[in-house]
Amino acid sequence: MPSLVRRVKTFLGRIDRRVFPPQESLDALLRAAIAPDCSSVLDVGCGQGGSLLRRVPLLPFSVGVDLHLPPEDPDVPRHSGYVEADILALDERFSPGTFDCVVALDVVEHLERPEGLRLLGSMERIAARRVIVLTPNGFLPQPPTPDNPHQEHISGWTVEDFTARGYRVLGVNGWKPLRGMYGLIRLEPVGFWLRVSILTQSFTERHPRQAFQLLAVKDVGDDTASRRPDSHSPQ
Numbered sequence: 001m002p003s004l005v006r007r008v009k010t011f012l013g014r015i016d017r018r019v020f021p022p023q024e025s026l027d028a029l030l031r032a033a034i035a036p037d038c039s040s041v042l043d044v045g046c047g048q049g050g051s052l053l054r055r056v057p058l059l060p061f062s063v064g065v066d067l068h069l070p071p072e073d074p075d076v077p078r079h080s081g082y083v084e085a086d087i088l089a090l091d092e093r094f095s096p097g098t099f100d101c102v103v104a105l106d107v108v109e110h111l112e113r114p115e116g117l118r119l120l121g122s123m124e125r126i127a128a129r130r131v132i133v134l135t136p137n138g139f140l141p142q143p144p145t146p147d148n149p150h151q152e153h154i155s156g157w158t159v160e161d162f163t164a165r166g167y168r169v170l171g172v173n174g175w176k177p178l179r180g181m182y183g184l185i186r187l188e189p190v191g192f193w194l195r196v197s198i199l200t201q202s203f204t205e206r207h208p209r210q211a212f213q214l215l216a217v218k219d220v221g222d223d224t225a226s227r228r229p230d231s232h233s234p235q
Helices: 002-019 024-034 051-055 087-093 113-126 159-163 190-199 201-206
Strands: 040-044 061-066 081-084 099-105 127-136 168-175 211-219
Touching (some): 024 051, 024 099, 024 127, 051 099, 087 113, 159 211, 190 201
Parallel strands (some): 061 081
Antiparallel strands (some): 168 211
16 A cells, blocks of 8 residues: 555656646746757856756857856756856957857846846847846845855846847746745745746746746847857957
8 A cells, every 4th residue: 555655646746747847938938049040158147057058958059157167067067168257247258249149047136237237238249149138027135145145136127128128028937926035935835836836837928027037038130140169269
């Protein structure tokens, strides 16, 4: 009987993970925005992990840029290369049109608004095809953590901030009131409300003002020529 119970729990767990995959929507949206026609990606503020590589596997060429580069870790997917630099000085390191796609995932909210606007301008110049930004919907108060002072949120960004610059905006991570600091579910029981959040994703994707996070995508330029990896070295 105990073995039967374990098998039933395992079976139900598999169904649950298939029906409620917490990151599948964001992963699919990123793949759809990057993979079809972008062979090179600059990951701005890449941080300590290889999140972009996990979400968009088999990228031909990608570079992470951050003031603090990630340590060598064989268990973490890595970019093709890294540049240690201040992300507010991108124009000093990369020429216009250097990468097909430039992304900043959970970055602009950690900057003062004028700095964030400056960063967006740099990204739009460096990208030959597309710019992608992921950020909370509006200002989300979030303090630094003991092990990472850079977790603090300083600015908030809205749908209108991005549409005014020519971005199309999708909502991700479900209905905004269900999540709080660090993207964690705010209500109890967490497991139930996490599933509710996932179920609301299809609605908030089309109605980003109701979503917890915004995925803003802007097509730039008309250059459709493929770019060779050896053309992406920083200045």
